[in-house]
Amino acid sequence: MRNETRFEPGLKDxxxxxxxxxxxxxxxxxxISLQETxxxxxxxxxxxxFPFIKKSGKSPEKTAQEIGTFLTSSNKQVGSFNVxxxxxxxxxxxxxxxxxxxxxxEDPAVLLDLRRHPHLFIPPGHLMVExxxxxxxxxxxxxxxxNNLLGYSVSEILKAAGHDVRKVNLVNDRGIHICKSMLxxxxxxxxxxxxxxTLKGDHLVGKYYVLFDKKFKEQTEKLISGGMSREEAExxxxxxxxxxxxxxxxxxxxxxxxxxxxxxxxxxxEGFDExxxxxxxxxDKVYYESQTYLLGKKLVEEGLAKNLFFKKEDGxxxxxxxxxxxxxxxxxxxxxxxxxITQDLGTAQLRFDENPGLEKLIFVVGNEQEYHFKVLKxxxxxxGRPWADGLFHLSYGMVDLPSGKMKSREGTVVDAxxxxxxxxxxxxxxxxxxxxxxxxxxxxxxxxxxxLGMGALKYFILKVDPRKRMLFNPAESIxxxxxxxxxxxxxxARICSVLRKGSTLVRGNASGYQSLTGPEKQLLKLIHAYxxxxxxxxxxxxxxxxxxxxxxxxxxYNHFYHDHIVVDETAPDVSEFRIRLSRLTALVIKESLxxxxxxxxxxx
RNA sequence: GGUCCCGUAGCUCAACCGGAUAGAGCAACUGCCUUCUAAGCAGUAGGUUGUGGGUUCGACUCCCGCCGGGAUCACCA
Numbered sequence: 001m002r003n004e005t006r007f008e009p010g011l012k013d014x015x016x017x018x019x020x021x022x023x024x025x026x027x028x029x030x031x032i033s034l035q036e037t038x039x040x041x042x043x044x045x046x047x048x049x050f051p052f053i054k055k056s057g058k059s060p061e062k063t064a065q066e067i068g069t070f071l072t073s074s075n076k077q078v079g080s081f082n083v084x085x086x087x088x089x090x091x092x093x094x095x096x097x098x099x100x101x102x103x104x105x106e107d108p109a110v111l112l113d114l115r116r117h118p119h120l121f122i123p124p125g126h127l128m129v130e131x132x133x134x135x136x137x138x139x140x141x142x143x144x145x146x147n148n149l150l151g152y153s154v155s156e157i158l159k160a161a162g163h164d165v166r167k168v169n170l171v172n173d174r175g176i177h178i179c180k181s182m183l184x185x186x187x188x189x190x191x192x193x194x195x196x197x198t199l200k201g202d203h204l205v206g207k208y209y210v211l212f213d214k215k216f217k218e219q220t221e222k223l224i225s226g227g228m229s230r231e232e233a234e235x236x237x238x239x240x241x242x243x244x245x246x247x248x249x250x251x252x253x254x255x256x257x258x259x260x261x262x263x264x265x266x267x268x269x270e271g272f273d274e275x276x277x278x279x280x281x282x283x284d285k286v287y288y289e290s291q292t293y294l295l296g297k298k299l300v301e302e303g304l305a306k307n308l309f310f311k312k313e314d315g316x317x318x319x320x321x322x323x324x325x326x327x328x329x330x331x332x333x334x335x336x337x338x339x340x341i342t343q344d345l346g347t348a349q350l351r352f353d354e355n356p357g358l359e360k361l362i363f364v365v366g367n368e369q370e371y372h373f374k375v376l377k378x379x380x381x382x383x384g385r386p387w388a389d390g391l392f393h394l395s396y397g398m399v400d401l402p403s404g405k406m407k408s409r410e411g412t413v414v415d416a417x418x419x420x421x422x423x424x425x426x427x428x429x430x431x432x433x434x435x436x437x438x439x440x441x442x443x444x445x446x447x448x449x450x451x452l453g454m455g456a457l458k459y460f461i462l463k464v465d466p467r468k469r470m471l472f473n474p475a476e477s478i479x480x481x482x483x484x485x486x487x488x489x490x491x492x493a494r495i496c497s498v499l500r501k502g503s504t505l506v507r508g509n510a511s512g513y514q515s516l517t518g519p520e521k522q523l524l525k526l527i528h529a530y531x532x533x534x535x536x537x538x539x540x541x542x543x544x545x546x547x548x549x550x551x552x553x554x555x556x557y558n559h560f561y562h563d564h565i566v567v568d569e570t571a572p573d574v575s576e577f578r579i580r581l582s583r584l585t586a587l588v589i590k591e592s593l594x595x596x597x598x599x600x601x602x603x604x
Numbered sequence: 605g606g607u608c609c610c611g612u613a614g615c616u617c618a619a620c621c622g623g624a625u626a627g628a629g630c631a632a633c634u635g636c637c638u639u640c641u642a643a644g645c646a647g648u649a650g651g652u653u654g655u656g657g658g659u660u661c662g663a664c665u666c667c668c669g670c671c672g673g674g675a676u677c678a679c680c681a
Contacts, residue, residue, distance in 0.1 A: 030621075038624065048623055050661065060661085086661080087624060135681085172681070289681095316679060325607070326677085333679045340681050370608070371676050397609085398674085405674090436641065452643095464617065467609085469674075471616070480643055482629040483617080490643045498640050536620080548618070551628085562636095562645045604643075 010077055011090075015047060018070040023055045042082060043089030044525065050086045060086030094516050097524050102511065104527065105580050108587055111530050114162055120535045124162045126357045129155045131364035132281070135172045136268040137181045138206035140275050140416040142399050142472060143366070143406060146461050149597065150396055151364040152281040153462055153543035157595050161538035166355065169283045170347065173265055174290040179243040179250065181205045182260050184212035194267050200417065202271030205264050213409075215239050278420050280454065280597050287347060293338050295346025299383060300332045308382050321378055329375050344376050352387050360390040362541070367395040367467075394541055397469035399461075414474050424453035426477055427486070431604060440603070451599040452486050459485030462596050463547035483551055485598055488589060491554035492600040494561070495586040502567035502579045510577035519560035520578070523585060526553050530588045534595075543596055550592040557585050 012032055019027045031051040037043035049064045056063040061083055068081035068088050079093035104110050114120050131151020134140060140148075151167070158165045172178075185192070185208040194201045216239050223233035234240065249257040276282065300317055303309035309319050309331060316334040321327065332342055352358050363373060373393035380388035399406065406413050428449040431437065437445055456478040463483070464470045480486040516524065529549070537545040566578045590600040 033621080033623075035620080035623075040625075046624085050623075053661085085624065175681075177681085314679085327606095330679055335679080337679085339679065343681095366675095367609075368675055369681090372681090395609095400674095430643075434641090434643070460616095468617090469610070473616085476630095479616095479630065482643095484629080484643085486643060487629090490641080494641050494644080496641095501640055540620095544618090545620095548628095555628090558644055559646095561640080565640070567640050604641085 010075060011045070011071075014071055014075040014078075015067065017074065018067045019052055019055070022066055022070060023052065025055050027052070037089050041084060041087075041089050042091065044092040045090045047088040047090065048086060049088055053086070064088040094514070094521070097516060097521060097528070098513070100528055101524055101577075101581070101584075104584055105510070108584070111527065111584070111588065112160070112591060114531055114535060117531050120531050122161055122163075122535060122538060124164060125359045126164045126355065127158055127360045127362065128166045128168055128351060128355065128358055129158070129362045129364065130168050130170055131155075132169045132276075132283070133172065133365065134169075134272060135177065136202075136205070136265050137178050137209045138408070139200070139202040139271060141406065141408075142414040142416065142419060142474075145279070145416050145419070145457070146396060146399050146470075147364055147366070148276070148279055148281045149458055149461050150394070150466055150543065152279075153458075153546070153596050154362070154364065154394065154541050156597065157534070157537045157541075157543065157546065160591075160595060161534055163538070166284045167282065168285045168287060168351075170287045170289065170292070172289050174250065174261075174293065176243055176247050177209075178261070178265075179246040180212040181209040182257075182264055183239065183243050183246055184208040184215065185264060186260060188215075194270070200271040200274065201267030201269070202275070203417070205268050205271075212239070212243075275416055275420075278417075278450070278454070289343065292347045292350065293343045295350055296338060296342035296344070297332065297336075297346070299345045299349060300342060303331070303379070303383055306383070308379075319379060319382075321375060324378055326371070326375055326378070329379075331379070341372065341376060341379070344372075345379060348376070348380060348391065349385075352385075358387070358390070360392060361387075362392045362394050364394045364396065367397055369393070370395050394466065396466040400469060400471045402471065402473050402475070414472070419474065420453065420457070422474075423457050423478055424450050427452035427456065427480070430480055434604075437603060448601055448604060451601055452480075452489060452604060455485035455489050455593075455598045456480060457485075458596055458598050459488070459547060462543040463551075465544050466542065485593075486604075488550050488554040488593060489598070489601055490604060491557050492586055492589045492593070493602060493604040495557065495582050495589070496602040498561075498566050498582055499579065499586070502575060502582075505567060505569070505572060505575045506579050508576065510573065510580055512573040513577035517564065519556070519563050520581060523553075523556045523560050523581060526556050527581075527584050527588050530591070533592070537595070546592045546595040550589055550596075553585060553589055553592070557582075557589075 011034070012029075015032050016027050019025065033048040033051065035046050035048070037046045047064075047067065049060055049067060052067070053060055053063050056066070058066070064083040064086060068083060068090070071078045071090065072081060077092055077096045079091045081091060082089050110116050114122060129151055132144065132148050134144060155165050155167045185205070188211060189208060192204065194204050197204055199207065216237055219237035219239055220230070220233040223236060224230055228236070246257060250261060300309065303319065304311065304317060309317050311317050314334040315336070316330060317332040318328050318330055321329055329341065330339055331345075333339060348361065351361060365373070370393065373391070373395075377388055377391045380391065401412060401414065403412060431449060431452060437448070440448065460472075460478050461470070478484070533545055533549040537543065564578060566575065566582060568575050593600045
């Protein structure tokens with residue numbers, strides 16, 4: 001975690017003053033490198049003095065010594081210091097930590113509200129986050145899970161940092177691939193419905209999508225054995241010709257086709273809603289591609305009129321982006337129909353039109369579409385849209401299995417609903433074996449198993465830097481010990497248990513407590529760092545920072561808990577302080593887990 | 605082939621803008637429940653940060669070459 005802003009303007013200003021008075025020049029911010037003191041040395045913050053030695057003309061040790069002496073006498077936050085090579089370790093006085101503790105006890109908003117910290121404050125913006133973006137021809141899988149969890153968490157982080165955030169979904173509900181499941185159901189489904197089959201709607205539709213593929217393969221193989229080339233066979237399989245016909249009918253608004261489409265998509269949406277509910281994600285608005293795919297043609301005309309685009313002989317329209325390091329890019333087909341990017345140009349325009357003041361549009365989409373989003377942004381920029389710079393592709397890495405990539409055709413896809421069920425079952429087994437929940441009724445217990453299972457899954461996925469590929473091993477499922485969601489949830493439940501026992505001992509604000517033990521101070525420092533973590537997570541769009549933070553806090557609390565008696569009738573001052581410290585710890589754990597969409601249970 | 609991303613302990617991941625002896629968890633091994641939740645705590649062991657150069661007081665981090673892996677470059681989305 002960055003520390004340079006942590007001890008607020010005070011410390012940096014003091015350093016600046018020290019350098020000016022001692023060596024007679026003004027430092028730049030970049031030269032003042034503050035970091036957390038490594039555990040093996042004594043201190044809280046460390047100043048790297050190498051940048052100053054040219055001006056001081058003295059050795060690193062001597063320079064550090066001089067700055068340290070200046071700081072202890074000019075800044076009362078600095079209690080003492082020591083020097084190791086070119087590193088000046090500063091010890092922040094306990095009084096500072098205790099003062100912070102009391103202000104947080106009085107008013108927890110000090111922790112949660114960035115407006116309370118001028119040096120951490122981010123000007124609030126009006127943002128939109130698009131995530132999930134499923135196809136309506138098959139159920140959600142592990143890849144979608146990462147997308148959904150990221151999109152939701154990033155939105156929560158941005159909201160917590162003070163932004164106005166709109167979460168949106170863009171459902172890919174039309175097109176030739178959607179027709180595949182429709183056709184297979186119509187011809188082979190015998191009227192099967194989610195009710196009659198007891199299959200979840202999205203799974204039922206997915207079943208017919210797979211069936212289509214099977215029939216298609218059978219037909220092409222047959223044609224190939226009849227002497228046709230593979231390419232020809234794939235073009236001429238009867239079922240292939242039929243879906244093309246179906247898509248034409250759909251686009252022409254054919255009543256029967258539309259009816260079938262609506263019915264089957266309806267099933268899918270019911271299925272998706274259930275999965276979204278289990279994942280705990282939601283949207284302020286859902287866009288449907290069937291309503292947006294025609295948008296964007298006006299922008300194409302505009303680009304043509306401005307000579308940014310050009311028309312080829314066959315009537316197709318292109319933009320030449322070779323000067324920007326990209327290729328020529330098609331923006332409209334020869335027959336005048338939209339391609340993916342046409343639509344995206346249109347929806348971007350629509351969103352900025354619909355949301356006056358919108359500053360940033362964040363697309364949570366896998367990194368295989370990086371090229372697409374670069375091109376999209378570049379085109380909009382060339383079209384003179386001032387908001388084009390506000391487009392941001394939050395490009396996340398794929399989720400790999402031990403066997404390699406997930407391939408739907410090879411049946412190695414990990415289904416989202418199955419995974420959620422398995423993890424929840426596992427959480428239930430382990431929790432029951434612990435036998436700490438006798439007071440819970442069935443409903444509460446079920447809810448808890450779900451919260452724990454999802455805690456494990458969400459933490460596992462979100463703790464990894466979004467940009468990186470990650471590996472998920474379903475066979476080992478998910479650990480519940482160590483650096484995991486349930487470990488942090490457990491710590492929260494543990495604190496709640498302590499608080500239930502000790503709440504009557506708390507009356508004042510522990511003002512009698514004067515000196516901190518090591519573990520107490522460590523915990524307090526981490527609590528103190530919450531706003532800074534929030535700021536960094538928001539600026540970096542990184543749930544991983546919130547995950548890492550919550551883990552650090554949980555570890556520090558368990559250490560503290562192991563070494564100290566919290567509730568002690570015979571030492572009311574100490575108990576009062578430690579109970580209040582526990583309360584603040586529970587608060588930052590609950591908040592940081594909340595940023596990840598993870599519930600912090602009171603018992604487990 | 606062009607462009608981009610990745611390579612850290614047996615495994616999964618950290619390491620802030622270039623800072624000190626590269627950190628956690630899992631797996632392995634040792635201890636700790638008569639005391640507030642042992643889903644815990646403490647410890648041992650595990651590394652030439654893919655590789656070779658360069659820049660720097662200082663490189664996992666920046667630059668160049670190589671090796672290995674991935675993505676992308678559709679009148680698909």
